Amino acid sequence: MTTVTAPGGGRALVDQPIRRKKLHRTNWWLTALVAVLSLTILVPLYFTIVTAFKIPTELAESGFALPSRWTLKNFQTAWTLTSFPKRMMTSAIVTVGAVVLTLLSNSFVSYAISRNMHRKWVKALYFYFIAAMFVPFPIIMLPVVKDTALLGIDNEAGLILLYVVFGLSFNMMLYTSYLKSMPEEIEESASIDGAGRWTVFWKIVFPLLAPMNATVGILTCVWAWNDFLLPLVILTDPGTQTLPLAQYVFQGQFNTNYTVAFASYLLAMAPMLIVYIFSQKWVISGVMRGSSK
Incomplete structure (x- = not known):
């Protein structure tokens, strides 16, 4: 209920819907599972991309590191x-x-x-x-x-x-x-x-x-x-x-x-x-x- 001013100068009570915030609970187990499964795709994809832009000697020295010089050779x-x-x-x-x-x-x-x-x-x-x-x-x-x-x-x-x-x-x-x-x-x-x-x-x-x-x-x-x-x-x-x-x-x-x-x-x-x-x-x-x- 809330109070508003009526046309005659008086006050009246009217109904007003109360907005309630919905509580969103995070499913941490599902989030962790999705994160682990995504890593099984992202890690090999990352390794493939960085390897394709490296030279063989640099690959032997640093496998997962970014290439020091990107090359299209x-x-x-x-x-x-x-x-x-x-x-x-x-x-x-x-x-x-x-x-x-x-x-x-x-x-x-x-x-x-x-x-x-x-x-x-x-x-x-x-x-x-x-x-x-x-x-x-x-x-x-x-x-x-x-x-x-x-x-x-x-x-x-x-x-x-x-x-x-x-x-x-x-x-x-x-x-x-x-x-x-x-x-x-x-x-x-x-x-x-x-x-x-x-x-x-x-x-x-x-x-x-x-x-x-x-x-x-x-x-x-x-x-x-x-x-x-x-x-x-x-x-x-x-x-x-x-x-x-x-x-x-x-x-x-x-x-x-x-x-x-x-x-x-x-x-x-x-x-x-x-x-x-x-x-x-x-x-x-x-x-x-x-x-x-």
Whole structure:
């Protein structure tokens, strides 16, 4: 209650809301955990950056200290030794091809399975695909290498195809969980108007999958760009090496040129870092929608 002056000169009591400050308690255990986990990323990143600008002798003397003289010579050497423009173009072709085919094929397969989950054999097929996530790649590595060689797809095209197939299990889990939240009445009304199944998917369902398409596309992009093992065992022509394979040139039999190698790692990481900075909101929103709905 507070006292105010009335129009006639008297005083009156009126109600006034009392503002109370909300007490925000800090969860120190959670804060400490986040700080420790952030150090596991920040410390290696800091060491990589300072090492890339040092000379080998300075690295041996002071590992974590800042370089006394910042130099770009390591980046120039890495650019030349790895044939960076050519290898980056190969990695870009493989990555873009894997992303495009993954979005087109995995989304359609997931849509067909999610809309027929009431059938027993389709549900069994769904769990069959999901079970592939629990099969380690080293177990099937030798048969895959032999089959790709026999079929003549031990090249960039075969590598793109393998990324699409191996990513189907995880991508299907994301797509089907998201498709369950979409009302089927929209598709039924389009079918009544005369639209076929293909038209319904490509003109109605696929545009509505935009958040999940962004999530799957970015995850596939990062995987295909940074992968080392699959290109190592599949690609037989040295001229078709991807960027991670080209960076293996810094690993010698008795020593490793760490300063040039770390400079090369930063060059390879830059494109993906730029992609993630501009698209992280779609990754987070797509994953959250798919998990909550």
